[in-house]
Amino acid sequence: MKLTLHDTMSGKKLEFQPLNAEKVTMYLCGPTVYNYAHIGNARPAVVFDLLARLLRQQYKLLFVRNITDVDDKINAAAIESGQSIGEITKKFIKAYNIDMAALGVGAPDIEPKATEHIAEMILMIRDLLKKGYAYEQDGHVLFEVSTYEDYGLLSKRNLTEMKLGSRIEIASYKKSAHDFVLWKPSTPDFPGWDSPWGRGRPGWHLECSAMIEKHLGDTIDIHAGGQDLVFPHHENEIAQSTCAHQGKVFSRYWLHNGFLSIDNTKMSKSLGNVSLVRDLLKDYSGEVIRLALLTAHYRQPLEWSEETLIGAKKMLDRIYGSLRDIEVSTKKLNATKVPSPVMSALLNDLNTPMAISEVFNLAKELNKTTDQNQKEAIAAEILIAGRILGLFESDANEWFQNKNTSIQFKQEIESLIVQRDLARSNKDFIKADQIRDKLFAKGVTIEDTPSGVRWHYGSN
Ligand code: AMP
Numbered sequence: 001m002k003l004t005l006h007d008t009m010s011g012k013k014l015e016f017q018p019l020n021a022e023k024v025t026m027y028l029c030g031p032t033v034y035n036y037a038h039i040g041n042a043r044p045a046v047v048f049d050l051l052a053r054l055l056r057q058q059y060k061l062l063f064v065r066n067i068t069d070v071d072d073k074i075n076a077a078a079i080e081s082g083q084s085i086g087e088i089t090k091k092f093i094k095a096y097n098i099d100m101a102a103l104g105v106g107a108p109d110i111e112p113k114a115t116e117h118i119a120e121m122i123l124m125i126r127d128l129l130k131k132g133y134a135y136e137q138d139g140h141v142l143f144e145v146s147t148y149e150d151y152g153l154l155s156k157r158n159l160t161e162m163k164l165g166s167r168i169e170i171a172s173y174k175k176s177a178h179d180f181v182l183w184k185p186s187t188p189d190f191p192g193w194d195s196p197w198g199r200g201r202p203g204w205h206l207e208c209s210a211m212i213e214k215h216l217g218d219t220i221d222i223h224a225g226g227q228d229l230v231f232p233h234h235e236n237e238i239a240q241s242t243c244a245h246q247g248k249v250f251s252r253y254w255l256h257n258g259f260l261s262i263d264n265t266k267m268s269k270s271l272g273n274v275s276l277v278r279d280l281l282k283d284y285s286g287e288v289i290r291l292a293l294l295t296a297h298y299r300q301p302l303e304w305s306e307e308t309l310i311g312a313k314k315m316l317d318r319i320y321g322s323l324r325d326i327e328v329s330t331k332k333l334n335a336t337k338v339p340s341p342v343m344s345a346l347l348n349d350l351n352t353p354m355a356i357s358e359v360f361n362l363a364k365e366l367n368k369t370t371d372q373n374q375k376e377a378i379a380a381e382i383l384i385a386g387r388i389l390g391l392f393e394s395d396a397n398e399w400f401q402n403k404n405t406s407i408q409f410k411q412e413i414e415s416l417i418v419q420r421d422l423a424r425s426n427k428d429f430i431k432a433d434q435i436r437d438k439l440f441a442k443g444v445t446i447e448d449t450p451s452g453v454r455w456h457y458g459s460n
C-alpha cells in the first residue's frame with residue numbers, strides 16, 4: 001500500500017516513507033482559542049484526522065495538535081469581554097473539542113498548550129541567541145532572517161526580492177523588516193513570564209517549534225496546517241527549528257489544506273463572514289458536516305453554502321437508505337477490509353471525492369443484489385470504508401428518525417445521565433468520567449447546575 005502525499009516544500013506528490021514505521025510523527029497547528037471554531041477552522045481538523053486514521057492503518061502514529069493559548073488576539077478578547085484570559089482560553093478549548101468531536105475528529109495523541117511550554121521556549125531562544133541566529137533589542141528577542149540562507153524555500157519567496165519590494169516601516173527594535181519576534185515584553189495587565197530578557201511572552205511561531213521539539217523531536221515526518229500558515233508561520237518555524245538543530249531537516253513532508261470560502265471570499269474571523277460549527281450543528285448532524293467538508297479534495301478551494309450541506313445530507317440519506325434493514329455481524333465486520341478502490345483513492349493524496357464516489361458504487365451494487373450473504377458482504381465493506389472516512393457510524397434505521405431529537409435519542413441520553421449521577425454518588429469518578437466522555441462523543445454537552453444536570457445537543 002503506497003501512500004502518496006503532496007508536499008508543499010518540493011511542490012510534488014511524493015511517496016510517503018516514514019523515518020520509523022514504529023513511530024510516525026505528525027504535527028498539526030491547532031486553534032488559537034479566543035472564539036468559537038468556524039467551519040473553515042474545522043477543515044484542517046477533519047482532513048488531517050482522516051490522514052491520521054489512514055496512517056494508523058499501516059503505522060504506529062504519534063499525532064500532536066497544539067493549542068495556542070497565549071496570543072494578542074486572546075488578550076484583546078479578554079479585554080473586550082471582561083473575562084480573564086484563563087476563563088477565555090478554558091471556555092474555547094472546551095468548545096473546540098466538543099465541536100470537533102461532533103464532526104468525528106478523534107483526539108490527538110497529545111494536545112500541548114503553549115502556556116505549559118514556556119521553559120522550553122526560553123531554552124530555544126537562548127540557544128538561537130548563543131548560535132548567532134537571534135538578537136536582543138529593547139526587551140524583544142528577534143530571529144535574524146538573513147542568518148538563515150534557506151529562508152523562503154517553503155513559500156517560494158526570495159528574501160532579496162522581498163527586501164527590494166518592501167516599503168514597510170521597520171519597528172525600532174528590528175534590524176530588518178523580515179526579522180520576527182521570538183520574545184516580546186509584556187505589560188503588567190498582559191500574560192507574561194520571567195525570562196533573561198525581562199517579563200514577557202513568546203512569539204507565536206516559536207510556540208510550535210518548541211512544542212514539536214519537546215513532543216516529537218528534531219525531525220518529524222509530517223507537518224500540516226491550513227494554506228494561510230505557509231507564510232510566515234511555517235517558514236518561521238522552519239528557520240527557528242533548523243537553526244536550533246544544526247541544520248537537521250525539520251519536517252520531511254509539508255501538507256496544507258486549501259481555503260474554505262463563502263461567496264468566493266476566504267472564511268475568516270477577521271472578515272466576520274463565518275459560519276460557526278456549533279451553529280451548523282443545530283441544523284445538521286456532525287456526520288453531514290464532515291461529509292460536506294470531505295466532498296472536495298483537501299488541497300482544492302471549497303466554496304461553502306447551504307447547498308453543500310443539503311447535498312451532503314442527501315448523499316448520506318442514499319447511503320443509509322441502502323444500508324437499512326441489513327444486519328451485519330461483528331464477525332463479518334471484523335473480517336472485512338477497506339475495499340481497495342476506496343483505499344487506493346485515499347492513498348492517492350487523500351482523494352476523498354473519488355473515495356466517496358467509490359462508496360456510492362458499492363451502495364448501487366448493494367441496492368441491486370438480492371442475495372442476503374452478498375448484501376451483508378457489501379454493507380460490511382461500506383461500513384469499514386466509513387470507519388476510515390469517519391462516516392456511516394449511525395444506525396441506518398435511526399438515521400431516518402432525525403436522531404438528534406428523536407425520542408429514543410433523548411431517552412438514551414437521559415439514561416446515561418442517570419447512570420453518571422449514580423456513579424458519582426457512589427464516588428466512582430472514573431466511571432462517571434467515562435459516561436461523560438460517551439455523551440461528549442455523541443455531541444452532547446452536559447452542565448451541572450444546582451437544580452441538577454442539564455444537557456443539550458452541540459457545544460456550549
Ligand atoms: P486559527 O485558529 O485562526 O489559527 O486557525 C486554525 C486553523 O484553521 C489553521 O490551520 C488555519 O490555516 C485554518 N483555517 C482558518 N481559516 C480557514 C479557511 N477559511 N479555510 C481553511 N482553513 C482555514
Ligand code: ZN
Nearest residue numbers: 029208233237
Ligand atoms: Zn504552528
